[in-house]
Amino acid sequence: xxxxxxxxxxVDALVAAHLLTRAGRRVTLLNEGLAARSLEEGWVAPQxxxxxxxxxxxxxxxxxxxxxLPDGGxxxxxxxxxxxxxxxxxxxxxxxxxWPDFCARMAALARVFEEMYTEPPANPLDLGxxxxxxxxxxxxxxxxxxxxxxxxxxxxxxxxxxxxxxGALGALGILHLQQGPRSGGTAFRLLHHHVGSPPGVxxxxxxxxxxxxxxxxxxxxxxxxxxxxxxxxxxxAGVVLASGEVVEAGLVVSGIxxxxxxxxxxxxxxxxxxxxxxxxxxxxxxxxxxxxFKTPQxxxxxxxxxxxYLERAYDEAKYGRxxxxxxxxxxxxxxxxxxxxxxxxxxxxxxxWNAARRNxxxxxxxxxxxxxxxxxxxxxxxxxxEAREGWPEGQAYHAELALDQxxxxxxxxxxxxYRTPIEGLWLCGxxxxxxxxxxxxxxxxxxxxxxxx
Amino acid sequence: MKPYDAVIVxxxxxxxxxxxxxxxxxxxxxxLERRERVGGAAMTExxxxxxxxxxxxxxxxxxxxxxxxxxDLPRHGLHILPLESTLTPLHEGGKAGDYLAQWNDHDQNxxxxxxxxxxxxxxxxxxxLVLHQMARVIKPLxxxxxxxxxxxxxRELLDLLKLGKHFRDLRPExxxxxxxxxxxxSADYLDEWFETEALKATxxxxxxxxxxxxxxxxxxxxxxxxxxxxxxxxxxxAWGFAKGGxxxxxxxxxxxxxxxxxxIRTLAPVSSILMERGRAVGAVxxxxxxxxxxxxISSADPxxxxxxxxxxxxxxxxxxxxIRRFKFRGASAKVNLALGELPSFICMxxxxxxxxxxxxxxxxxxYLERAYDDAKYGEISRRPYMDIVIPSMLDPAMxxxxxxxxxxxxxxxxxxxxxxxTDARRxxxxxxxxxxxxxxxxxxxxxxxxxxxITPADIERVVGLAEGNIFQGELSLQQxxxxxxxxxxxxxxxxxxxxxxxxxxxxxxxxxxxxxxxxAAFQILGRRA
Numbered sequence: 001x002x003x004x005x006x007x008x009x010x011v012d013a014l015v016a017a018h019l020l021t022r023a024g025r026r027v028t029l030l031n032e033g034l035a036a037r038s039l040e041e042g043w044v045a046p047q048x049x050x051x052x053x054x055x056x057x058x059x060x061x062x063x064x065x066x067x068x069l070p071d072g073g074x075x076x077x078x079x080x081x082x083x084x085x086x087x088x089x090x091x092x093x094x095x096x097x098x099w100p101d102f103c104a105r106m107a108a109l110a111r112v113f114e115e116m117y118t119e120p121p122a123n124p125l126d127l128g129x130x131x132x133x134x135x136x137x138x139x140x141x142x143x144x145x146x147x148x149x150x151x152x153x154x155x156x157x158x159x160x161x162x163x164x165x166x167g168a169l170g171a172l173g174i175l176h177l178q179q180g181p182r183s184g185g186t187a188f189r190l191l192h193h194h195v196g197s198p199p200g201v202x203x204x205x206x207x208x209x210x211x212x213x214x215x216x217x218x219x220x221x222x223x224x225x226x227x228x229x230x231x232x233x234x235x236x237a238g239v240v241l242a243s244g245e246v247v248e249a250g251l252v253v254s255g256i257x258x259x260x261x262x263x264x265x266x267x268x269x270x271x272x273x274x275x276x277x278x279x280x281x282x283x284x285x286x287x288x289x290x291x292x293f294k295t296p297q298x299x300x301x302x303x304x305x306x307x308x309y310l311e312r313a314y315d316e317a318k319y320g321r322x323x324x325x326x327x328x329x330x331x332x333x334x335x336x337x338x339x340x341x342x343x344x345x346x347x348x349x350x351x352x353w354n355a356a357r358r359n360x361x362x363x364x365x366x367x368x369x370x371x372x373x374x375x376x377x378x379x380x381x382x383x384x385x386e387a388r389e390g391w392p393e394g395q396a397y398h399a400e401l402a403l404d405q406x407x408x409x410x411x412x413x414x415x416x417x418y419r420t421p422i423e424g425l426w427l428c429g430x431x432x433x434x435x436x437x438x439x440x441x442x443x444x445x446x447x448x449x450x451x452x453x
Numbered sequence: 454m455k456p457y458d459a460v461i462v463x464x465x466x467x468x469x470x471x472x473x474x475x476x477x478x479x480x481x482x483x484x485l486e487r488r489e490r491v492g493g494a495a496m497t498e499x500x501x502x503x504x505x506x507x508x509x510x511x512x513x514x515x516x517x518x519x520x521x522x523x524x525d526l527p528r529h530g531l532h533i534l535p536l537e538s539t540l541t542p543l544h545e546g547g548k549a550g551d552y553l554a555q556w557n558d559h560d561q562n563x564x565x566x567x568x569x570x571x572x573x574x575x576x577x578x579x580x581x582l583v584l585h586q587m588a589r590v591i592k593p594l595x596x597x598x599x600x601x602x603x604x605x606x607x608r609e610l611l612d613l614l615k616l617g618k619h620f621r622d623l624r625p626e627x628x629x630x631x632x633x634x635x636x637x638x639s640a641d642y643l644d645e646w647f648e649t650e651a652l653k654a655t656x657x658x659x660x661x662x663x664x665x666x667x668x669x670x671x672x673x674x675x676x677x678x679x680x681x682x683x684x685x686x687x688x689x690x691a692w693g694f695a696k697g698g699x700x701x702x703x704x705x706x707x708x709x710x711x712x713x714x715x716x717i718r719t720l721a722p723v724s725s726i727l728m729e730r731g732r733a734v735g736a737v738x739x740x741x742x743x744x745x746x747x748x749x750i751s752s753a754d755p756x757x758x759x760x761x762x763x764x765x766x767x768x769x770x771x772x773x774x775x776i777r778r779f780k781f782r783g784a785s786a787k788v789n790l791a792l793g794e795l796p797s798f799i800c801m802x803x804x805x806x807x808x809x810x811x812x813x814x815x816x817x818x819x820y821l822e823r824a825y826d827d828a829k830y831g832e833i834s835r836r837p838y839m840d841i842v843i844p845s846m847l848d849p850a851m852x853x854x855x856x857x858x859x860x861x862x863x864x865x866x867x868x869x870x871x872x873x874x875t876d877a878r879r880x881x882x883x884x885x886x887x888x889x890x891x892x893x894x895x896x897x898x899x900x901x902x903x904x905x906x907i908t909p910a911d912i913e914r915v916v917g918l919a920e921g922n923i924f925q926g927e928l929s930l931q932q933x934x935x936x937x938x939x940x941x942x943x944x945x946x947x948x949x950x951x952x953x954x955x956x957x958x959x960x961x962x963x964x965x966x967x968x969x970x971x972x973a974a975f976q977i978l979g980r981r982a
Contacts, residue, residue: 124628124632125617125620125621125625125628127617130617134602134603137603138603138940138941141602141603142603142936142940142941145602145931145935145936145940146931146936146940147931149635149636149671149672149929149930149931150931154780154931158778179671182670182829183638183669183670183671184636184666184670184671184672184929184930185636185671185672281644281645283641308830311829315826318669318819318822319819402636402637402671403632403636403671404632404633404636404637404641404671408629409629409632409633413625413626413629
C-alpha cells in the first residue's frame with residue numbers, strides 16, 4: 001500500500017496520523033515545525049481516546065470561572081451545580097433559582113451536538129436528523145429552533161439579570177470570533193463549548209491528548225514545511241517540501257486550513273472555478289492575541305464584566321482597532337501566566353502590527369489585570385499566531401465557526417465530508433466539522449471517511 | 454340583531470384583507486377601528502394644509518399579487534406608480550461629490566455600476582439571478598400556515614412532510630444558498646459579491662430596515678430577499694408609490710371588503726376581548742358596547758392582543774412567557790417635510806429623473822454600522838441611515854402646485870432611548886436628519902416649510918404598534934415561521950377558543966404584504982391557500 005502523508009502540527013493531524021497507523025497504513029506526519037502545546041482546550045470524545053488506545057486526562061478547574069465583582073467580591077461558578085446556586089444566591093436570588101433549569105435545558109441541546117460531532121455532518125434534509133431532533137420533545141425542539149440563530153446576549157437576557165454571570169457566559173459565545181455577544185449565532189457558540197461537559201459547566205476542559213500522541217513512537221514525524229501538494233491527472237501524487245525535497249504519496253491528509261491547502265498548496269487548475277471562488281470567501285478573521293507573562297506565581301482572572309462590555313470591545317474590532325477595554329482571560333501556563341486578549345484584529349485599520357504595537361497590548365493587560373507587576377511579557381499578535389500555530393490570519397479555528405460555516409456547511413458544503421475534488425487529498429483540520437474547540441474530532445471523522453471509502 | 458360571524462379588531466391592512474376574504478366567502482363581518490379612518494400604519498393624511506403624506510409606511514412592493522388580483526384592488530382605486538431609481542450620494546473625506554445610481558433600466562444600470570467597478574457590474578446580474586431564485590423558493594412559504602414541528606397531530610404531520618418535501622425537492626446548492634442567506638450578515642454576504650462600498654451599503658440597508666440590528670449582524674442577509682420578492686405588475690424588484698399615498702392601499706382594500714358586504718366601524722376602540730366560559734365571544738368597546746361574533750380576530754400586535762385585550766389570566770403560563778419575550782425594539786422613525794422647492798443634491802444638481810426615485814443615505818457599510826452602534830446603547834444615530842422619496846414628483850396631487858412633500862425613513866431611533874423620548878429629543882432627531890441631509894443637499898434647510906418628526910414612541914401611541922416596531926415584532930430568525938409569534942401558535946389560532954390573529958405579528962410578518970390577513974382568513978375558512 002502506498003504511504004500516507006499527514007500535514008499540519010495541530011492535534012487533529014496527530015489524531016488522523018495515529019488512526020491511520022492503527023489501521024495499518026504507513027504514515028509520515030509533516031508538522032511544519034509548528035509549536036507544540038502541552039494542553040489542548042476542548043472536549044475529547046470518549047470513542048476517540050478509546051480507538052487511539054490512550055488514557056486521556058481531562059483537567060477541569062474548579063471553580064470553572066471566578067469573576068471579580070465591582071464590590072471586591074468574587075462570583076465563583078463551580079463544577080457542582082448546588083455550589084454555583086449558593087454563590088449566585090448572594091448576587092441574585094432570581095438567577096440562582098433559574099440556574100438549574102437553564103443548565104438542564106442547555107445540556108439537553110448540547111447532547112444533540114455531542115452525537116453529531118463524532119460523525120460526519122448530517123444532511124439537514126435527512127429524515128434521520130428530523131427524527132433525532134424530534135426526540136428532544138416539544139420543549140427541547142422549541143429551544144433548539146429558538147436558540148440556534150439567537151445572540152448569546154438575547155439568550156442570557158431571557159434568563160438572567162446578573163451582569164457578572166452574563167458576561168462570563170457571554171464570553172464563551174464569542175471566543176475566537178469576530179462577532180459580539182449581540183450578534184446572531186453566538187448562542188450556538190455557547191452550546192458548542194458546552195458539548196461534553198456536565199450540566200452547569202460551560203468552560204471546556206483541557207486535555208493532554210496532543211502530548212500523549214506526540215510522545216507515541218508509532219509514527220514518523222518530520223519537522224518540515226510543505227511548499228506544494230502535487231497533483232497528477234486529478235490525483236494527489238505527494239508533496240514538495242520547502243527544502244525542495246519531493247515526497248511521493250498516494251494519500252495526503254491535510255490538517256492545514258482548507259483555503260490554504262486547496263488554493264495555495266495544491267497544484268492549481270484542478271478545482272472548479274466556483275469552488276475556488278467559494279474557498280476564497282471562507283471567513284477566518286483572527287481576533288485574539290496571546291500574551292505570556294513570566295510571573296513567579298501563575299495567576300488566573302477573567303475580565304468580562306458584562307455583555308455591554310464585551311459588545312463595546314467588539315465595536316472597535318469591527319473597524320480594525322484593538323479593543324481599548326478587551327475581554328481578557330488569564331490562566332496558569334508553563335511559562336507563568338497566559339492571557340487570552342480579544343479583540344486584537346489581524347488586519348489593523350492603522351497599518352500592520354509591529355513590536356511597539358504588540359507591547360501596547362502587554363501594557364494594557366498589565367493595567368487591566370492587577371498583579372502581573374512588571375513580569376516580562378511575550379506577545380503573540382494574530383500574525384505571530386499565524387506563523388507559530390498555523391492559524392490562518394490568526395484564526396484558531398481555521399474557518400470562523402459561524403452558522404453559515406458550521407455543520408454540513410463547514411467549511412463549504414462541497415468539502416464537508418473531508419474529501420476534496422482532488423482524489424486522495426483529504427482535509428482533517430479544525431476548519432472541518434465539528435471545528436475548533438472539539439479536540440481531534442475532525443481528524444477522527446476524516447479518517448473514518450477515508451477508511452470507509 | 455343577528456351576531457356577526459367574525460369580529461375583527463383593528464382596521465390596518467391585514468385586518469381589512471382578512472375581512473375582505475371572509476366577507477367574500479359569505480361571512481357576516483365587522484371591522485372595529487379605533488381611529489377615525491382605517492389603514493393603521495398605511496394611511497394618508499393632510500398633515501399641513503395642502504400637503505398630504507403617507508405618514509408612516511410609504512412604499513408598496515410586497516403587497517401580495519394574489520391579493521391585488523383576488524380582491525380586484527385596481528377597481529377599488531389602487532394605482533401604483535413605480536420608483537425608477539435609487540440614488541446614493543457619496544461623502545468621501547467629508548466632501549459630497551460623486552454618487553452611485555441604480556436604475557431600473559438594465560443597460561443604464563450596468564454602465565453606472567461599471568463606472569465604479571467593472572467587477573461589480575459583472576457580478577450584478579448573477580447576484581440578481583441567485584436572489585431571484587431564492588425568492589422563488591421562499592414565496593410558497595409566504596402563503597402557508599406554518600405547521601407545528603413538535604405536534605403529532607396527523608394534519609400537522611402531513612403539512613410537515615409537505616414542507617419537508619418542498620425543501621427536499623430543492624437542489625442541495627439551493628438549500629445551502631438559502632441557509633447562507635438566513636444565517637449570514639448582509640455585509641458578509643455582499644462582500645462575497647461586490648467591492649463598491651456604496652453598492653454594498655445601499656443593498657445592506659434593506660436588511661436592517663425595521664430591526665435593531667446592524668449590517669454586520671448575522672441574520673440580516675435574509676431581508677435582502679424581500680427586495681427581490683416584491684412584484685408589481687409581474688416585474689420583480691419594482692418598488693412603487695401608491696397614487697394618493699399608502700392610505701389609498703388601505704382604502705382600496707376597505708372598498709373591496711365593503712363591496713363583499715363587510716361592515717367597517719371607525720372610532721370604535723376595542724378595550725377588551727369579551728370572554729365567556731373561557732371562550733372569546735366578541736369585543737367590548739371603550740364605551741362599554743359589546744360587539745358579539747362567532748369568532749374574534751385580532752390584527753393588533755401580539756403584545757396588545759394578549760397582554761392588554763385578552764389578559765394574562767385567560768392564558769396558559771408558557772404562552773404568556775413566549776409573548777413576553779417576543780422582541781419588538783422599534784428602531785425606525787419618519788421625518789415628513791413640506792418643501793417650498795425641490796432639494797438640489799451636490800452630486801446631481803437641480804431637478805431630474807433621480808428625484809422620481811429613492812435617495813438612500815448609505816455611503817458605506819461602516820456608515821450604517823456606526824449608526825447602529827449609537828442605537829445599540831440607546832442613542833439616536835448621530836448620522837442616520839435615510840431612505841428618501843418625494844411622492845409629489847410622482848403624484849402632484851400630494852402637494853400644492855410647485856411645492857413638494859418629502860418622506861424620510863430614518864434609522865436608527867431606538868424606542869428604548871436613554872432617558873426616554875421627549876419633545877426635545879424628537880426635535881433633536883429632526884435636526885440630526887436635516888443636518889446630515891443638508892451635507893448632500895445644501896438648499897434643503899431653507900426649502901423646508903414644515904416638518905413632522907415621528908419617533909417610535911409616536912408610532913406606538915398613534916398607530917398602536919408595540920414599541921413602534923413597524924413589523925409588529927422583529928423579523929429575526931428566532932421570531933419567524935414556526936415561531937411567530939409563539940411556538941405551537943403560528944397557525945393564526947390562539948390558546949383562547951374562538952380567538953384568532955391576523956396581524957403582521959404572525960407569519961410571514963410585516964411590510965404591507967397582507968399575507969397574514971389572507972392566510973388567517975383561509976385558516977378560518979378551513980381552506981388551503
